[in-house]
Amino acid sequence: MTRYIIGAILLLLGSFLLIGCPPKQTPPPPPGPMPQPRPPAAMTPAMPSTTVTATLTEYKIVLTPSTVPAGDVTFQIMNHGKMLHALEIEGQGIKTQRSKDLKPGGTDTLVVKTLKAGKYTVDCPIANHEKLGMTTTLTVTPPAAGMTKGISGAPGEKGAATKPAGK
Numbered sequence: 725m726t727r728y729i730i731g732a733i734l735l736l737l738g739s740f741l742l743i744g745c746p747p748k749q750t751p752p753p754p755p756g757p758m759p760q761p762r763p764p765a766a767m768t769p770a771m772p773s774t775t776v777t778a779t780l781t782e783y784k785i786v787l788t789p790s791t792v793p794a795g796d797v798t799f800q801i802m803n804h805g806k807m808l809h810a811l812e813i814e815g816q817g818i819k820t821q822r823s824k825d826l827k828p829g830g831t832d833t834l835v836v837k838t839l840k841a842g843k844y845t846v847d848c849p850i851a852n853h854e855k856l857g858m859t860t861t862l863t864v865t866p867p868a869a870g871m872t873k874g875i876s877g878a879p880g881e882k883g884a885a886t887k888p889a890g891k
């Protein structure tokens with residue numbers, strides 16, 4: 725009888741011990757080097773962004789430069805005239821984009837995204853200013869393989885120049 729009881733107690737103790745001492749869990753991982761945080765994606769130089777200064781006067785638009793590589797173009801527009809002017813660009817199937825109306829001395833910035841190569845008309849949409857001469861052409865050149873710095877002067881593109889009609 726007592727043996728039986730002792731045996732039961734031992735069993736109980738045994739199971740307590742088992743529960744109290746659970747098998748060791750896998751140890752925490754040793755403090756190794758932290759995983760490197762991913763660096764921010766490098767800016768893709770695929771599409772260059774060019775800034776063109778557009779000066780508006782009566783009745784003229786001057787673009788500097790007037791030839792840019794394909795990509796985004798930011799127009800820094802300044803009204804140096806004495807009347808209200810604005811700037812709009814159209815061509816190559818793009819949606820016509822237009823700056824604010826600028827009072828004399830006013831400035832605005834117009835960003836035109838991803839212009840393809842080709843010719844674009846830049847004019848003043850106010851009243852009949854375009855007819856009076858406020859129109860010019862922005863030439864966008866295809867992205868060159870080895871893009872050179874300095875965009876002034878389209879290299880060797882004189883083919884379309886009108887021949888002097890002197891006889």
Ligand SMILES: [Cu+2]
Pocket residue numbers: 808809810848849850853858
């Ligand atoms: Cu105008």
